[in-house]
Amino acid sequence: MAEGxxxxxxxPVSQEVPPRWLSSETCRxxxxxxxxxxxxxxxxxxxxxxxxxxxxxxxxxxxxxxxxDLGYYAVYFEDPDRIKLExxxxxGDL
Numbered sequence: 001m002a003e004g005x006x007x008x009x010x011x012p013v014s015q016e017v018p019p020r021w022l023s024s025e026t027c028r029x030x031x032x033x034x035x036x037x038x039x040x041x042x043x044x045x046x047x048x049x050x051x052x053x054x055x056x057x058x059x060x061x062x063x064x065x066x067x068x069d070l071g072y073y074a075v076y077f078e079d080p081d082r083i084k085l086e087x088x089x090x091x092g093d094l
Contacts (some may be wrong), residue, residue: 031076032085033074036089037089039073041089042089050077069093070091071089073088074089
């Protein structure tokens with residue numbers, strides 16, 4: 001969290017974030033992305049964690065998103081509080 005952030009808010013944000021973005025619904029609807037070192041890492045999370053634990057994925061599992069950056073490959077899912085999470089690989093990003 002950025003220094004001076006709002007520690008009582010459900011999303012880790014800094015004070016520079018416009019107040020309209022701080023609603024719980026907005027926080028839930030915007031994915032929290034984590035970078036993966038490879039497509040294989042995205043697939044591994046899906047195969048070895050999400051599937052065995054029966055955690056539903058959004059948008060039918062991992063796939064390449066052609067409308068995003070070239071090679072953008074991600075899997076989306078929700079945590080128990082319905083916060084959207086994303087593990088994403090973008091070639092040359094890390």
